Amino acid sequence: MIPRTLPWFTPVVAGTVAFATALAGPAAAVSVSGQVTDEFAVGIFDVDLDFTDTNTGNVIFTPNDNTDFSGFYSVDVPVGTYDILFRPPLGSPYIEAELRDVDITGITTLDHILFIGRPVFGTITDAGSAPLFNIDLNFRDTTTGDVIDTNDDNSDSLGVFRVVVPAGTYDVLFTAPAGQPYAGLEIPSVVVVDSLDLGAHVLPAGWFVSGTVRDPGALPVTDTDLDFEDTVSGETIYTPRDNTDGTGVFNVAVPTGTYDVTVKSPATSSLAWVLVPDVAVSANTALGTVTLPPGHAITGTLQDPALMPLVGADLDLIDVQGREVPMPNDNTTTGGAFSLLGAAGTYDVAAFPPPGVPLAAAIQRGVVVNGPVNLGALTLVAGYEVSGTVTSGGSPVADADLDAYDLSAGSQLHPTANDNSDALGNYSIRLPGGSYLLVANPPAGSGLSPDSVVVLALNADRTEHFQLGGGVDAVVSVPTRPGLVLQAPRPNPLHDATRLVFDLPAGTRDARIDIYDVSGRAVRRLPEVGGAGRHVLFWDGRNDSGRRVAAGVYHVRLRAGDAAATRKVVVRR
Structure with missing residues (x-):
């Protein structure tokens, strides 16, 4: 049975429901009975x-399928499979419910329990304060993680919305009609315990990011x-109609910004996911054709020092540029088993313990993938705890x-x-x-x-405290792999x-x-390093x-002898 909640004022249009002309014979009918109560166990009359x-x-x-004064009912129906709708009386504060x-x-x-509805209301406008009509709320x-069913959940011509929902905590999602130049809006963790004024909200203008996804044979990949x-x-934004x-x-509306776009193959597909990094969006943007490569299985098991399987551990693939490669099903399951799906390439495989388990993460470097790979059993060790504080001028620094x-x-x-x-x-x-260089990086x-x-x-175990300075041209040098590489600026x-x-x-x-503007004029030289x-x-x-x-747009130019690398960065004011 899958419960579905609907607002109690859902209209039923006459003539739209087809009724069976008669019940099956008495021998085929069985009794269905019970009590309908509210969330305080009080029977509800006339449901x-x-x-x-x-x-x-x-x-x-x-016939006689309404509840009595104590909320009890008893009806006869033929043997079969049914969707059962519990419809409260008109004018009551309860929300319809359906068992499927x-x-x-x-x-x-x-x-069954019918919940009392709590109206959530407010307004939605564009950036110019103009009311937006027919914006859908979920x-x-x-x-x-489920979206509950709600009716009458669109804004009116004045941008006003009023939606009745059960008490609970919700992410409220705003979606413009298809084709309109607005991005989605998410208001996270809205707690509803009574009637709630959600206030006035602005739906951000959106630019359409479009393109096509194909497989290695140039066939389109749907869904x-x-x-x-x-x-x-670092947050994944809410994007309606993003399949x-x-x-x-695809044609997805997003606000102005720079995004790492993950293109995820369908769940039943054997194609690997693809990351399109640093997509700057300040106008309608065409990504062209994204080809999803064949995926290869990377399997193994994860265990603790006592050789017991670790369930719910997380694994990451890291490419040669040091970027995490997105992939499906990256957690261990029963028996500590994992089965990752990655494109051909060379990766470091990082394994993290399940939440709350005091073990150190491990990494297996230089894993070459050009077909199925079995890594065998990986063991996470207890390691040692390094703890302390990150401060600046005596004040704590969060999110370092x-x-x-x-x-x-x-x-x-x-x-x-x-x-x-x-x-x-x-x-x-x-x-x-082991021996380590520990770096505390300030929040963006x-x-x-x-x-x-x-x-x-x-x-x-040991304690180390970090004091972040106020200068922003400070240098931290870490010896690492050979090769001239300039990573994308962050943020x-x-x-x-x-x-x-x-x-x-x-x-x-x-x-x-050196930093250059779009005309090629040098605007800043940072300290030299070697x-x-x-x-x-x-x-x-x-x-x-x-x-x-x-x-505006600026170019970051790294020079080392005859070698050079350039990245683009956008400055907002």
Whole structure:
């Protein structure tokens, strides 16, 4: 049985329901009885029950099918499968409910609860305060993840909405009619305990990001889902109508911004997912054709030091550019088994313990995938806890990100779970024994610079505190893989500062980063660095005179000897 809730004032249009002409004979009929109560166990009078035969779609005739003064009912129906609608009396505060696919094979007792509806109301306008008509509202239960059924859930010509829902906590989703130039809007974790004024909200203008998804044979891939992750906040935004149609075409409305777009193959497909990084959207944008490559199974099991399977652990694929590769089904299941789906390539496979399990994350590097790969049994060790605080000027810094570079493994980044500081600036990570460079990275937009400490021969729990400075041109250097690589600036667009991560090859003596405007004029030179390895610079959006540059597009140019690399960054004011 699948319950469905509907507002109590749902209209029923005469003539739209087909009724069976008669019941089956008495021998084929069985009794269905029970009590309908409210959420306080009080019986509800005059609730009308309708039984719809799921095979024929007809509502069967059931005389005397209303509840009595105590909420009890008893009706006779033929053996069969039904959708049963509980319709409260007009003018009552209760919400209709429906039980779907109820098998009636004999005498059946079926009690049910009708919830009192709580009206949620407010207004929706565009950025110019003009009311928006026919904006659809959906309420997604934060506990189950299901969108509950609601009627009369569109805004009127004045932009006013009023939707009746049960008490609960919901993500409220606003969707414009198809083809209108508005992005979706999500208001998360709205707690409804009584009548709620949601206030006035603005539906952001949207630009359409379009394209086609095809398989390696150039055939369209239908029902591909696209996710848009804001590169500034790291959050995946709500995007209505974000699946490909029967011809593999997508056309998704999103606000102005820069996004990492994940193109997800259908659940039954053997194609790998694709990440399209750093898509800058400030007008209608064509992504062209995205080809989903064949996926190869990467399997194995994950266990703890006692060789017991770890269920619910998370695994990540990291490509040679250091980016996490999106993929489906990346958690361990019964027996600690995992089966990942990745395109051909070379990856580091990172394994994180289940939430709350005090184990260190592990990484298997250089896994070559050009067909099915079995990694065997991977073991997570207890490791050692490194904890402390991240502060600036004596005040705690929330959401600082901790990175650990393994000095015994070429100073490559070692994965760490739950590695951001909390509201009080506290952090706690676990690492296997070894030597590490720990870097505390400031939250995006804070204007702070990172702090670092070298931990040699970690063989016990220890405490390390970080003090983030106020300068944004600070440099953290970490020796790492060879090759000149300039990663995408983060955040992008920037308001206060952006983080520039780059790798220099062996033998590099001097390297510098210059910032150019769209006319090619140099506006800022950052401090020179040298030595092979990974380096981090921060640009505060100012020119060499210390003045903030104008909003617009700028080019970040890294030069090291005869080699160079360029990235684009957008400045917002």
